Amino acid sequence: MTTWLIVGAIVLGAVALWLLLPRGRKAGRRLGAVLGAIxxxxLLATVPPLGGWFTQGLFWLLAGLTIASAACTVSFRNPVYCAVWFGLTLFGTAGLLFFQGAQFLGAATIIIYAGAILVTLLFVLMLANPRGQAAYDRRAWEAPLAATVGVVLLGLFSTGFFSTLKAMPQQTPAQVAAEKRQPPGKYAVSALGAELFSRHLVAVEVAGTLLLAALAGAVAVVAQHAQPGQVIPRPEGTVPPAREPNEVTVR
Amino acid sequence: MNEQALWLGYQLVAAALVALGTVGFLARRNMIVMFLCVEMMLQGVALSLVAWGRYHGTLDGQVLVLFVLAVAACEAALAMALALMLFQRRGHLDTAACFRLHEPGQEVQLVEQVSAEGELEEPEPEPTWPHLPPAGVEPQRDPEQEAYRSHV
Incomplete structure (x- = not known):
């Protein structure tokens, strides 16, 4: 039964993705959405029951939200809409992390991804906004092949997961440890901080240095061409704002 | 809660995110959307790592995800700077621009094929303007003005 559900999900998902990806025409997008929902x-029906109805419903809601908005991110033509749908994916992921008890990571996902990375991305999209919908947004490379590759990957992953699940012991190592009175930590956030700043202290310092280097590198990449007094022409295909010259002088 | 079912559900969601990100990365042509798809794959990996961490009852998975977040932030800063520079030079964010990279004196082969394939079956939609209902009283037409003005 589970095997057939997985196979059906993979076949339907491939067709749905092929119909949903931008192909230069709109026909079949609704059919793709329906097939994708099925x-x-x-895919979610293959997961065994988790426990009470509230837990089950919450998991289905969060997982469905995450995957559906990820599909929208991939398939929408306007890159601004893609970014907004990706924001919803991030909120779904953060919800799933909270659901697992990873509170700090859930908060960090919202703060760093949705708050910083996504906003930077929207800034760049607004700066680089071509007139209307660009042709390269309305036509994907080899949509059928890409959809096939994606679902084959999903099929391989899920086959691996189900075979791992069969080989798993009845109790997870975490449950065994909890029975022996060795809980991983009462307050997840403080336990994570203690772990981070004891065993992984060097890695934390290296990550901080990496962030600083990336900051300097990004500034150097963007600023290398802007000399004072230089005139930068506005790129072709962009819309100059009203009452603004067609070129910018660097001050 | 059934821990094994929880583990399986998280792995399936993570696999779906990675697969969708792969599809988007392969199929989309806009650099920024491709970058979004890579970030989506990273999210899938994060979910998988956290689920494994919960399965083993340790915090190592969460620590690794934190470092993934830091690297993703660096990557975002550099990738956005490069995309902005590309846009300032080319005027678009199409990855087909990379096909024009070649040594001086070497032929560029792919560009024509790409532009032929990029033809659209459906014309670009016209911008829609709001329809404003007429208000007030239509002014009296002056026959003298109509004589010498083409449009009153």
């Missing part, structure tokens, strides 16, 4: 339902 495939998502079949």
């Amino acid at each position: 495939a998502l339902g079949m």
Whole structure:
């Protein structure tokens, strides 16, 4: 039964992704959305019951939200909409992390990804906004092949997961440890901080240095061409704002 | 809660995120959307790592995800700077621009094929303007003005 559900989800998902990806025409997008929803339902139906109805419903809601908005991110033509749908994916992921008890990571996902990375991305999109919808946004490379590759990857992953699940012991190592009175930590955030700044202290310092280097590198990449007094022409295909010259003088 | 079912559900969601990110990375042509897809794959990996951490009852998975977050932030800063520079030079964010990279004196082969394939079956939609209902009283037409003005 599970095997057939997985196979059905994979086949339907491939067709749905092919229909949903931008192909230069709109025909079949609604059919793709319906097929995609069915495939998502079949994929989530393979998960055994988690426990009470509230837990189950919350998991289905969060997982469905995350995957559906990820599909929208991939398939929408306007890159601004893609970014907004990706924001929803991030909120779904953060919800799933909270659901697992990883509170700090859930908060960090929202703060760093949705708050910083996504906003930077929207800034760049607004700076680089061509007139209308660009042709390269309305036509994907080899949509059928890409969809096939994606679902084959999903099929391989899920086959691996199900075979791992069969080989798993009845109790997870975490449950065994909890029975022996060795809980990983009462307050997850403080336990994570203690772990981070004891065993992984060097890695934390290296990550901080990496962030600083990336900051300097990004500034150097953007600023290398802007000399004072230089005139930068506005790129072709962009819309000059009203009452603004067609070129910018660097001060 | 059934821990094994939870583990399986998280791995499936993570696999779906990685697969969708792969599809988007392969198929989309806009640099920024491709970058979004890579970030989506990183999110899938983060979910998988946290689920494994919970399965083993340790915090190593969460620590690794934190470092993934830091690297993703660096990557975002550099990638956005490069995309902005590309846009300032080319005027678009199409990855087909990279096909024009070649040594001086070497032929560029792919560009024509790409532009032929980029033809659209459906014309670009016209911008829609709001329709404003007429208000007030239509002014009296002056026959003298109509005589010498083409448009009153």
